[in-house]
Amino acid sequence: MIFGIGTDMIEINRVVKACERKTFLTKIYTEQEQKLLLSDIRKAASNFAVKEAVVKMFGTGFRAIAPNEIEVLRDNLGKPYVNLYGNxxxxxxxxxxxxxxxxxxxxKELVSAYVIGEIIRE
Known part of the structure; x- marks a missing residue:
């Protein structure tokens, strides 16, 4: 059963520019994500869009969840997945x-993310 959906769209260059500040990186991204970004800083925008979509799925925004409590990584084939921590x-x-x-x-300029939260059992 679907719990909720969330979507977000963001300008890639805006996030890439913000990543020039170390404080932004550590506030928004986990250590694993920061390692991923070393190979492609544009993934920072993708990950940020996913984080925004996840908090929209929960209906909380970032009031209840810190951005670095949502980790966005890729599997061996490049498929994105989410790990959740803390709140x-x-x-x-x-x-x-x-x-x-x-x-x-x-x-080239925008990234969009869409998430679906699924309830497996109630």
């Missing part, structure tokens, strides 16, 4: 959200 993990457990499906698409 994000607690919120997911409270609502029985066991899986978050992620889709990311981008143009």
């Amino acid at each position: 994000a993990e607690i919120l997911a457990k409270e609502h029985n959200v066991e899986r978050i499906h992620v889709s990311i698409t981008n143009t």
Whole structure:
């Protein structure tokens, strides 16, 4: 059953520019994400869009969840997936959200992310 959906679109250059500040990187991205960004800084925008989409899925915005409590990584084939920590993990457990499906698409200037939170059992 679907718990919720979330979507976000962001300008890639805006996030890339913000990543020039170390404080932004550590506030927004986990250590694993920061390692991923070393190979392609444009992924910072993709990950940020996913984080925004996840908090929209929960209906909380970043009031209840810190951005670095949502980790966006890629599997061996490049498929994005989400790991939740802290308040994000607690919120997911409270609502029985066991899986978050992620889709990311981008143009030269924009990136868009779409997530679906799925309840496996109630």
